[in-house]
Amino acid sequence: MFYREAGEFKTSYAADQATFPIRFDFWRFWVVVAIGALVLPFLVNDYWTNAVMLPFFVYGMAAIGLNILTGYCGQVSLGTGGFMAVGAYSCYKFMTGIPEIGLPPMHILPCILFSGMTTAAVGMLFGLPSLRIKGFYLAVATLAAQFFLIWFFNKFGWFYNYSASGQISAIETYLWCFASAEEIAANPGIGKTLTCPAITGANTAAWMAYLFCFSLIFVFGWVARNLVRGRIGRSWMAIRDMDIAAEIIGVNPLLTKLSAFAVSSFYIGMAGAMYFAIWKGAAEGTEAFPINVSFLVLFMVIIGGLGSIFGSLVGAAFMVLLPVFFKNFLAGTLGWPTDIAEYLQIMIVGSLIIAILIFEPHGIAALWRTVKEKLRLWPFPH
Amino acid sequence: MSAAEQTAPEAENLLEVKNIEVIYNHVILVLKGVSLAVPKGGITALLGGNGAGKTTTLKAISNLLHSERGEVTKGHILYRGERVAELNPAALVKRGVIQVMEGRHCFEHLTVEENLLTGAYVRSDRAAVRNDLEMVYSYFPRLKERRRSQAGYTSGGEQQMCAIGRALMSRPETILLDEPSMGLAPQLVEQIFEIVKSVNENEGVSFLLAEQNTNVALRYAHYGYILESGRVVMDGPAAELRENPDVKEFYLGMAEEGRKSFRDVRSYRRRKRWLS
Numbered sequence: 001m002f003y004r005e006a007g008e009f010k011t012s013y014a015a016d017q018a019t020f021p022i023r024f025d026f027w028r029f030w031v032v033v034a035i036g037a038l039v040l041p042f043l044v045n046d047y048w049t050n051a052v053m054l055p056f057f058v059y060g061m062a063a064i065g066l067n068i069l070t071g072y073c074g075q076v077s078l079g080t081g082g083f084m085a086v087g088a089y090s091c092y093k094f095m096t097g098i099p100e101i102g103l104p105p106m107h108i109l110p111c112i113l114f115s116g117m118t119t120a121a122v123g124m125l126f127g128l129p130s131l132r133i134k135g136f137y138l139a140v141a142t143l144a145a146q147f148f149l150i151w152f153f154n155k156f157g158w159f160y161n162y163s164a165s166g167q168i169s170a171i172e173t174y175l176w177c178f179a180s181a182e183e184i185a186a187n188p189g190i191g192k193t194l195t196c197p198a199i200t201g202a203n204t205a206a207w208m209a210y211l212f213c214f215s216l217i218f219v220f221g222w223v224a225r226n227l228v229r230g231r232i233g234r235s236w237m238a239i240r241d242m243d244i245a246a247e248i249i250g251v252n253p254l255l256t257k258l259s260a261f262a263v264s265s266f267y268i269g270m271a272g273a274m275y276f277a278i279w280k281g282a283a284e285g286t287e288a289f290p291i292n293v294s295f296l297v298l299f300m301v302i303i304g305g306l307g308s309i310f311g312s313l314v315g316a317a318f319m320v321l322l323p324v325f326f327k328n329f330l331a332g333t334l335g336w337p338t339d340i341a342e343y344l345q346i347m348i349v350g351s352l353i354i355a356i357l358i359f360e361p362h363g364i365a366a367l368w369r370t371v372k373e374k375l376r377l378w379p380f381p382h
Numbered sequence: 383m384s385a386a387e388q389t390a391p392e393a394e395n396l397l398e399v400k401n402i403e404v405i406y407n408h409v410i411l412v413l414k415g416v417s418l419a420v421p422k423g424g425i426t427a428l429l430g431g432n433g434a435g436k437t438t439t440l441k442a443i444s445n446l447l448h449s450e451r452g453e454v455t456k457g458h459i460l461y462r463g464e465r466v467a468e469l470n471p472a473a474l475v476k477r478g479v480i481q482v483m484e485g486r487h488c489f490e491h492l493t494v495e496e497n498l499l500t501g502a503y504v505r506s507d508r509a510a511v512r513n514d515l516e517m518v519y520s521y522f523p524r525l526k527e528r529r530r531s532q533a534g535y536t537s538g539g540e541q542q543m544c545a546i547g548r549a550l551m552s553r554p555e556t557i558l559l560d561e562p563s564m565g566l567a568p569q570l571v572e573q574i575f576e577i578v579k580s581v582n583e584n585e586g587v588s589f590l591l592a593e594q595n596t597n598v599a600l601r602y603a604h605y606g607y608i609l610e611s612g613r614v615v616m617d618g619p620a621a622e623l624r625e626n627p628d629v630k631e632f633y634l635g636m637a638e639e640g641r642k643s644f645r646d647v648r649s650y651r652r653r654k655r656w657l658s
Binding site for chain 1: 405407408409410411
């Protein structure tokens with residue numbers, strides 16, 4: 001029917017190894033991307049962007065990061081919230097400039113990339129114990145990162161520019177701007193215009209924030225997908241499946257584990273930067289990045305499917321979109337009181353999680369894989 | 383062991399596998415209709431190369447397939463005439479069927495003796511358990527010497543003995559023995575098979591034995607089934623199988639006309655009579 005490889009011939013190894021080797025799948029993917037990039041920006045409003053799409057993108061990015069570490073390299077981490085905080089605070093510092101080392105305020109794009117890199121460095125530091133400890137013990141060690149980092153950012157005023165509230169808040173920046181500095185200063189509402197649309201700050205248009213995060217997740221999802229099926233990804237998976245066997249054939253556990261921590265933290269740091277700069281616009285360490293965030297992202301990865309980039313996104317969608325959907329459906333469509341809808345929503349999502357994990361312990365991605373295998377052979381069972 | 387004891391005692395079948403089909407992960411068909419019978423008090427060998435489906439057959443019988451995303455989709459498995467496909471592995475142990483898994487799987491942090499005692503988990507008759515411990519030690523004197531050592535630090539042969547001994551501790555009627563020869567020196571393989579044989583004769587335990595080492599297995603078993611890519615291609619009393627020219631050539635490496643040239647190897651598949 002749809003998902004058929006009959007009649008599709010490959011003439012090169014590269015074509016055979018493609019992420020979407022089946023033409024139908026290939027086009028389906030691009031249709032989804034095209035709808036996401038060309039249609040949805042015209043449809044999203046503030047509510048959809050801030051309550052649905054941005055959380056999905058931010059947590060999707062964080063889930064890809066954690067999946068690289070936990071799903072591909074097998075190192076359990078509970079420090080995701082702390083690493084997101086590193087991303088957020090470094091984004092804030094880069095955004096407002098660091099005069100101590102002569103850094104001027106930066107454009108948002110390098111801001112996000114540099115916060116990713118800063119987080120990668122911090123992640124490698126906290127990844128060092130992974131060479132000695134494994135499993136549960138490593139999870140506890142990364143838990144230290146969570147608590148230490150949050151404390152650290154609250155302790156030193158330098159990180160939040162000594163603001164009275166202890167909060168960091170995003171200043172208005174622009175992705176592209178055809179207006180001079182004087183014009184911007186003279187016209188405070190310029191961020192709402194097309195000549196100089198704001199990407200952070202109060203004047204940001206919904207479609208702008210949406211499209212920016214969409215592009216980020218598209219590009220870095222692409223990078224992650226190609227990273228994990230290459231040489232580096234194989235070394236991660238070798239360490240995950242049997243670390244001794246990997247070491248014995250020449251995979252360096254130090255480099256492999258640290259690179260997994262670095263890449264993973266890079267993604268999580270970017271997610272933290274996106275969270276702070278674009279989604280929320282402001283953050284306070286203890287409140288924005290508690291241990292719950294670490295657990296939430298870990299659950300996304302487990303429900304979506306360990307060891308699958310697609311699974312990370314599905315898991316994020318599951319944990320972010322379903323509650324919103326049920327809340328809207330119960331409170332909006334059925335008109336129930338919001339508190340009852342809220343409780344019921346928690347119950348429904350909770351039981352769905354249990355049901356899915358019983359039905360398919362390896363997550364939604366594994367379910368999807370089985371469906372694809374079945375479609376390939378349909379109508380024959382095997 | 384001469385050929386004399388190879389004649390199986392005529393008895394009713396304890397375990398019957400009827401035409402089962404096993405599918406892994408919903409799409410991979412592994413067993414394509416396997417039927418076999420294990421008579422009471424006999425040693426039945428399940429032979430075949432890698433990937434023939436020996437282990438899968440054993441796991442289907444002891445209901446271990448679920449943990450590997452496999453399921454029996456057709457046929458049924460009878461133990462004493464009762465269907466056992468719905469029972470979980472633990473319930474099956476209570477009925478007297480126990481499996482010794484491939485690769486031993488001893489509890490590595492427990493001592494040898496603790497390992498053996500966990501084998502008696504389903505039993506409540508303490509005095510008899512102590513007797514059985516002595517019985518196991520009499521079959522495996524080596525285990526008695528190592529009784530206080532951690533199982534993880536014993537040798538491969540000792541671990542295999544420990545695994546078989548542990549199974550014996552549950553006083554089973556039938557033992558499903560998966561690849562007892564794996565990774566063991568030929569001498570140790572003989573020793574293990576000797577013990578299997580004497581347990582079979584003295585305690586009346588029936589064995590279903592999955593084995594790649596056709597030569598040894600056919601010398602100790604009463605009856606044999608040969609599996610090839612998920613099907614039983616041949617079965618018969620072990621003595622007959624040993625004399626069968628096909629078995630000789632394909633499994634025992636004895637050609638009638640002496641050493642063969644590799645040029646003829648290509649025609650192996652075509653020459654297998656059962657494939658036609």
